[in-house]
Amino acid sequence: MAVRVQEEDFDIGRELAALTAGNHAIGGLGVFVGLVRDIAGGQSVSAMSLEHYPGMTERQLEEIEREAHARWPLDASLIIHRVGDLAPGDNIVLVACASAHRQAALDATGFLIDWLKTRAPFWKREDTPDGARWVDAREADDTAAARWG
């Protein structure tokens, strides 16, 4: 279990290799990577800035990760979330779960990103031709999180 909030980019290959290294009980690794899109809500986005609540962010991410381990038999998991100024195409978030079996790995990965999106205190501000705007929370994200009960 590991949680990191950082301004720097992450190296996906290196992070995943470290996550599974030496544990030959792992049969499946589920991964989700979120990236900055250059269009959102029909408007072009030239840059994005991510604000967060230091301290509470890490607590929430750790709590979400503990919940995933309580629900699925995971060998390892990782959440990395970037903050600060980002550009289209940049990595935002990496979520990964390793398990003996693929279904647990993939389900736990979906659960982590769904819960993160509704509980972890991050806020996105996008630069558009009409100026900067705070991204509105999406009802679809609440629905996605709710299906995990």
Next chain:
Amino acid sequence: MAVRVQEEDFDIGRELAALTAGNHAIGGLGVFVGLVRDIAGGQSVSAMSLEHYPGMTERQLEEIEREAHARWPLDASLIIHRVGDLAPGDNIVLVACASAHRQAALDATGFLIDWLKTRAPFWKREDTPDGARWVDAREADDTAAARWG
């Protein structure tokens, strides 16, 4: 869309970077990596060998990939499957799907690996203390594939 069957290992970081490079419409990347376990069916596994049906394998993988693109709005996808002699901890398969939205990326990834497991002509032989044995197909894999309809 790309499908590869190869003996060599794959570099996950490089493959995923190539998959999303230059396409800033991508907001989410779903990934599954299958690895060789050192235990299966309660027995220790010292080595694994993967046989396949050259020609039919690629056709089936391409068909499965086309089906995923018909079901979800994907920007890119990739399936790499290794064959030949493997050891515990080695990568077996990489499946990745990129989309504007995370749910499509993750669902398509789950679909691809579930269908691959029941339709792509690969066969695993494991070396155990009792000798080599062909891995039996699991009913759970049929059930997993069937839920996609």
Next chain:
Amino acid sequence: MKLMYFAWVRQRIGAASETVEAPAEAATVEGLVAWLKTRGPGYAEAFKDTRAIRYAVNQEYVEPTHPVASGDEVAFFPPVTGG
């Protein structure tokens, strides 16, 4: 009591955090909000629609009826949009 503001709540109030001595009637999160709204137009603007605000006391989510005490860290922010 330490108050923290994030995203557009922070921008409307014009501060990321402040340390206040809240009056006795501000004994819950919603009591605190009612008092903050009297402190100036930025506060009134930030809290004009409280359905759009989420609350945390000591870094845990709470309901508006949750009690607050002098040593608490109380945060106000919009629904989260990370990931």
Next chain:
Amino acid sequence: MKLMYFAWVRQRIGAASETVEAPAEAATVEGLVAWLKTRGPGYAEAFKDTRAIRYAVNQEYVEPTHPVASGDEVAFFPPVTGG
């Protein structure tokens, strides 16, 4: 007609592939299996439980009743176990 065998079907028969001239009555996949079983103990062993066998004609999955013709590539193998 080209026949291909994989995994334990290949091992029991002792060949990965062969080119045969099947008799006229072997006009379907199951007809072909019935004829193959007469060709030796390895074939009989491989096909003793056909519920455990899958069939492909020209690299597409087919049912046992599927017709086969002289130019076809017909493959016999156990349920797949990749991934």
